[in-house]
Amino acid sequence: MSDRIDPAGLDGKELLAMLSLAVRLFESNIETIDALNVFPVPDGDTGTNMFMTLRDVVEEAEKTEQADSAGEVAAAMAQGALMGARGNSGVILSQVFRGLSLEMEGRPVLDANHLAHALSRARALAYRAVGKPVEGTLLTVIGAAADAAATAAAGSVLDVVEAACEAAGKSVALTPTKLKTLRDAGVVDAGGQGLLVILEGMRRYLAGGEPDIGKIAVPDPVGLDESDGAVSQEFLDTADDELYGYCIQFMLGGAELDADAVRDRMLRMARSPVVVGTETMLNVHVHADDAGPVLEFAGSVGAVSGVTVTDMDEQRRRFSSDRRALTEDDGAADPVAVVAVAWGDGNEKIFRDYGAVQVLRMDGVSNPSVGQLSTLIDSAGSEPVILLPNNPNVVPAANQVAALSEGRVRIVPTKTMPQGVAAILAFDDDRDLDWNLAAMERELSSIKTGEVCLAERAARVDGMSVSKGEVIGLLDRKLVAAGDEPPDVLLSLLSAADISGGDLITIYWGTPASADDAADARDAVRRRFADAEVELVRGGQHGYHYVISIE
Amino acid sequence: MSSVKVVTDSGSDLPPEQVESLGITVIPAYITFGTESLKDGVELTADQFYDRLRNGPDFPKTSQAPVGDFKRLYEEIGPGSAGIVSVHISSKVSGTVNSATQAASEAEVDCPIRVVDTLQVSLACGLAAREAARAAMDGGGVETVARAAEKAAERAELLVLLDTLEYLEKGGRIGKAQALLGGLLRIRPMIFIKDGEVHSLAKARSRKAGIERLMAFAREFGPADEIGVLHSTTPQESEELAARLHDLAPAGKEPLLSRVGSSVGAHSGPGALAVAMLRSVG
Numbered sequence: 001m002s003d004r005i006d007p008a009g010l011d012g013k014e015l016l017a018m019l020s021l022a023v024r025l026f027e028s029n030i031e032t033i034d035a036l037n038v039f040p041v042p043d044g045d046t047g048t049n050m051f052m053t054l055r056d057v058v059e060e061a062e063k064t065e066q067a068d069s070a071g072e073v074a075a076a077m078a079q080g081a082l083m084g085a086r087g088n089s090g091v092i093l094s095q096v097f098r099g100l101s102l103e104m105e106g107r108p109v110l111d112a113n114h115l116a117h118a119l120s121r122a123r124a125l126a127y128r129a130v131g132k133p134v135e136g137t138l139l140t141v142i143g144a145a146a147d148a149a150a151t152a153a154a155g156s157v158l159d160v161v162e163a164a165c166e167a168a169g170k171s172v173a174l175t176p177t178k179l180k181t182l183r184d185a186g187v188v189d190a191g192g193q194g195l196l197v198i199l200e201g202m203r204r205y206l207a208g209g210e211p212d213i214g215k216i217a218v219p220d221p222v223g224l225d226e227s228d229g230a231v232s233q234e235f236l237d238t239a240d241d242e243l244y245g246y247c248i249q250f251m252l253g254g255a256e257l258d259a260d261a262v263r264d265r266m267l268r269m270a271r272s273p274v275v276v277g278t279e280t281m282l283n284v285h286v287h288a289d290d291a292g293p294v295l296e297f298a299g300s301v302g303a304v305s306g307v308t309v310t311d312m313d314e315q316r317r318r319f320s321s322d323r324r325a326l327t328e329d330d331g332a333a334d335p336v337a338v339v340a341v342a343w344g345d346g347n348e349k350i351f352r353d354y355g356a357v358q359v360l361r362m363d364g365v366s367n368p369s370v371g372q373l374s375t376l377i378d379s380a381g382s383e384p385v386i387l388l389p390n391n392p393n394v395v396p397a398a399n400q401v402a403a404l405s406e407g408r409v410r411i412v413p414t415k416t417m418p419q420g421v422a423a424i425l426a427f428d429d430d431r432d433l434d435w436n437l438a439a440m441e442r443e444l445s446s447i448k449t450g451e452v453c454l455a456e457r458a459a460r461v462d463g464m465s466v467s468k469g470e471v472i473g474l475l476d477r478k479l480v481a482a483g484d485e486p487p488d489v490l491l492s493l494l495s496a497a498d499i500s501g502g503d504l505i506t507i508y509w510g511t512p513a514s515a516d517d518a519a520d521a522r523d524a525v526r527r528r529f530a531d532a533e534v535e536l537v538r539g540g541q542h543g544y545h546y547v548i549s550i551e
Numbered sequence: 552m553s554s555v556k557v558v559t560d561s562g563s564d565l566p567p568e569q570v571e572s573l574g575i576t577v578i579p580a581y582i583t584f585g586t587e588s589l590k591d592g593v594e595l596t597a598d599q600f601y602d603r604l605r606n607g608p609d610f611p612k613t614s615q616a617p618v619g620d621f622k623r624l625y626e627e628i629g630p631g632s633a634g635i636v637s638v639h640i641s642s643k644v645s646g647t648v649n650s651a652t653q654a655a656s657e658a659e660v661d662c663p664i665r666v667v668d669t670l671q672v673s674l675a676c677g678l679a680a681r682e683a684a685r686a687a688m689d690g691g692g693v694e695t696v697a698r699a700a701e702k703a704a705e706r707a708e709l710l711v712l713l714d715t716l717e718y719l720e721k722g723g724r725i726g727k728a729q730a731l732l733g734g735l736l737r738i739r740p741m742i743f744i745k746d747g748e749v750h751s752l753a754k755a756r757s758r759k760a761g762i763e764r765l766m767a768f769a770r771e772f773g774p775a776d777e778i779g780v781l782h783s784t785t786p787q788e789s790e791e792l793a794a795r796l797h798d799l800a801p802a803g804k805e806p807l808l809s810r811v812g813s814s815v816g817a818h819s820g821p822g823a824l825a826v827a828m829l830r831s832v833g
Binding site: 346349350353354421422425426428446502503504533535537538551 | 751
């Protein structure tokens, strides 16, 4: 139908149309991408997370008033991605849009050169966005696309996209050679495949004609061997600790200050730079491992004032031994609010009962977006907020929210509901923020979490093979048991947990089980572990028959 | 010889051998089951009490020693002594101080009587009474002895792990620990006494974790010049806890072991485990 798009460049409307097509194509491929997930649990869906992030990108871009300007549309896309980011892959994907937006600032038309530069910026941003970059993931594929795009920058936008697309396809196929987890599971990286689908959608739009939005074949994995290694937690944890080091903020005064130049320089020595202001006064906000070089550079550009350096490394916070806060300064501690994400009405009630001022209850097994988490934080009032993500897939988005909050939001990185419960029980509203952060974090190591659910797909992880629909048991997200019946798997799981006398086993039962099933399961656990205390609570979560805390 | 006499009430939970060796007089509170009223520690032992508490049918009520009992006691021990210092549990949770104060004004004795409100409970009050008794044994006058009790009370702490809040709530002594009530999960509440009242300290889920937390809080409050560990129904646990907190007390001083008696036990219930201490100054 349409002709090939003008190789001179894309305006705002064309940029949006190109991405809209890419998102439609992505939508047809969500299941294919989800099926590549290494870990067979119901809530680790890369395809779903990326799609939901992309949907927010398009929605935000559609609201732009200056729809003709590619720069304005790209800025809106970046904002949408930032707020819509879900899961590790969504957070990394949001950096691609951020790169595009940085490159396109003030530019009405996107040409081949801009797109190639934007991908380079995206690579730098994405690698910086994760604490410990792991190759063989979405990061690697972004890098391959950026390299190829640079070689085609002299041509048309289509040339750049075609080069990026081809390179991304090869890179996706090669991901198993770089990451043992993928090799063991016999799949290519899901996030990388997601990016490939987006680039392919862009290519189809630019190539013109009646675009096909059907399923796209996943490249065959390269480099598979017969090794029977176990999946480590490493892969799943890769983006969990995105924020570390220092949060540095200051004002920079001078004449003819160039915010872009300062931001670019900051990018080389810091993460997440935000530089705003005028030619005579800039407000700078960056994250870096070391404040020295940042402030030194700033001093060479202009007059630095109002410096605040905040240590973001919560792990280092020590337990305050100042008992005066407890016994003498009644009510003097600054108020702190706790908010939590929960799956299931029972679990939501538990967090509310034990002191969460707001709880974001998620439906099904979905993960909240950065925007939803921001709303949750805002609803908690103006005081410092401690956010409990309660799921490994929510930790990256939670970190994103914390980074945007200028220090108001702190994360206790609870990866499971039981960890969240332990953390909130340690919360004391008579104490200050630091005391609570330390007390709550200390609880994380005192508790083991078990989960019983159905395998979402056949997989070989942690040295075990499971088939789709089989009941699996995870202990601290490591696969330790599999079988046909939830109660049997529950017992095997607990056997692996090294239960000793006086331990407390709390079983939160979810919607896949009935009240009678749950009572029977509890009785079976009581018979098997007679020395332990066993408690049954209705969690109401979807996807998981039982979530168990062992403490 | 004429020395100062020290009185405390049965809510101070001092072990009997300490009471005897320090020459302290303990005035019993009353425990009422239904229509039967018994003197704490005199007509009702701790074992008998916890047995009835658990097996019912009546829920016990506690009442302070009446003015008449105090008056009779003061008039009995007053003659020939240099004065009486009466050291009692918090006026915010008990009427004992009221009874004692009124009796002090009515008692027909020549010697001065000083009533000390420790704003503490159980052995945290008991340790203050013990400091007073030591000052009296050293030959201190009424003011010196009373001040010894007051100074000890200022740095006295009581940290308690409970099995349930049921008894505190039923007995109307829950105070600021109300925040611990409610919720779907089984919680072992931890409380402490602050400004004479019960406050929440923390929530533990398993008893094992609760004991660890109790230790951690004791260390946070410490170091101590005096330390005592007491239980309502779990002697083994209190001995183990005392051994593990050994280093919080000054070298050469063993933690004092005691038992939560009926008047405090009616509010703590069975399964209470507590650490009492006099914090070191400075």
